Amino acid sequence: MKDKRIYLDYAASTPVDPAVKKAMDPYFSETFANAGALHWQGQQASAAVFKSRDTIAKAIGAQYNEVIFTGSATEANNLVLRGVLRGFRVQGLGFSEKKQKIPIGYTLHPRIIVSSVEHESVLETCRDLAASLKEASLDPEGREKEGVEVIYIPVNRDGIIDLKKLKAVLNERTILVSIMYVNNEVGTIQPISKITKIISDFRNRKSQITNSKIQIKSNYQLPITNYPLFHTDAVQAIQYLDCNVDELGVDFMTLSAHKIYGPKGIGALYVKNQKFGGDLIAPIITGGGQEYSLRSGTENTPSIVGFAKAVEINEKLKNSEAKRVRTLREYLLKGLKKINPKIMLNGSMKERIPNNLNIYFPGHLAADLLIKLDLAGVAVSPGAACSARAMRSSYVLEAMGLPHQRCVGSLRITLGRQTKKGELERFVRILKQASI
Incomplete structure (x- = not known):
């Protein structure tokens, strides 16, 4: 009998939990109506969306109307980056210079701060926004229509951001700081609470400074001291x-x-609209006004229900599963070191989620290792799945200051609910037989 394949790429995606699939099934053919419809069937779907939204909100300590469903986490990241910039522009915040009342968003290039190891959906969006700064053209009134300055915060060899650098680059033009909770390649946990305090302290100092050049020109009278806003990508953390x-x-x-063992094609963005009234972020997809007018489009009821069920199950299993996979990870790392004492761990072992290993295999290229292991029935990854097909050097490891050979010779190994000790033993044997 042929051995079953070994899946060790749970950071890339997880199988749908049977209970999640069961919860979704009725909404494909029974309660299938548009959740925006006013008839009975539509209201049944709407009730399912409401209940799901509330389930997810409670899991993260939010209000139900602070959860905005999107088509993916990539879309959610785009919504916050582009939406906050648009929201800043439409607030009508004024900048008085040479007796001219010209909107801040147009006369001063807003600043967005991100880490150098963010997911590509953040980094590529920032590059796109920054590119508009170079391409900005002046309208007849002399206002630059586009343009945002992006500052990239460096990380240390463990992948943790430089907090002193963050403090240094915060300024009056900063509208958003986006730092991921957990890195998708090396599993590093960022000090989110410390970052929050840095931003909060900056806001407080700013509110105490009277700047005669900055005037509020907003129907909502939103103080400029609401900025910078803080976003975290918690996809790998929850x-x-x-x-x-x-x-x-x-x-x-x-x-x-x-x-988290839910369906693909559904993401969510928490928006702290109880404090801000949703006015500091504008939609990037407009239409029928779904999702509190922040993300138009017919609600994907089956996937929303599945998302909520996945979150519900995850909350019950979170602590026990973390303990289980941490034990398995330690067992695997010992096994890997036993067959090849020269391997090296990339990133912090202390500040790391329990299912992640990112290992450098000296003398090997990640691309070659990936092919050998795949042919032997093992699924791992050289890094983020979104960029794995390009087979390029890991930008995360490069940002951590690791040598080139480590950046091109490392594999990400991530465990999950289906991972068993026997699979890891077989994985180690495969590596040994392949002289890796």
Whole structure:
């Protein structure tokens, strides 16, 4: 009998939990109506969406109307980055210079701060926004229509951001700071609460300074001291870590279903609209006004229900599963070191989620290792699945200051609910037989 394949790429995606699939099934063919419809069938679907929204909100300590469903975590990240910039522009905040009342968003290039190891959905969006700064053109009134300055915060060799650098680059033009909770390649946990305090202290100092050049020109009278806002991508965090938004102190948080045994094609963005009234973020997809007018489009009821069920199950299993996979990970690392004492762990072992290993195999290329292991029936990854097909050097490891050979010779190994000790033993034997 042929051995079953070994899946060790749970950071890329997880299988849909049977209970999640069961919860979704009725909404494909029975309660299938549009959740926006006023008839009975539509209201049944709407009730399911409401209940699901409330389930997810309670899991993160939020209000139900602070959870905005999107088509993916990538879309959620785009919504916060582009939406906060648009929201800043439409607020009508004024800048008085040479007796001219010109909107701040147009005369001063807003600043967005991110870490150098963010997910590509954040980094690529920032590059796109920054590119508009170079391409900005002046309208007849002399206002630059586009343009945002992006500052990238460096990380140390463990992948943890430089907090002193963050403090240094915060300024009056900063509208958003986006730092991921857990890195998707090396599993590093960022000090979100410390980052929150830095931002909060900066806001407080700013509110105490009277700047005669900055005037409020807003129907909502939103103080400019609301900025900078703070967003965290918690896609890799929620499975094992506490993601209570009040305790973290974030204004926005991104989540994804398919990383926690839910369906693909559904994500969510927490928006702290109880404090801000939703006025500091504008939609990037307009239409029928669904999702509190922040994300138009017919609600994906089956996936929303599945997302909520996945979150519900995850909350019950979080602590026990974290303990189980941590034990398995330690067992695997010992086995790997036994067959090859020269292997090296990338990133911090202390500040790391329990299912992640990112290992450098000296003398090997990640691309070659991936092929050998795949042919032997093992699924691992050289890094983020979104960029794995390009088979390029890991930008995360590069940002951590690791040598080139480590950046091109490392594999990400991530465990999950289906991972068993016997699979890891077989994985180690395969590596040994392949002289890896």
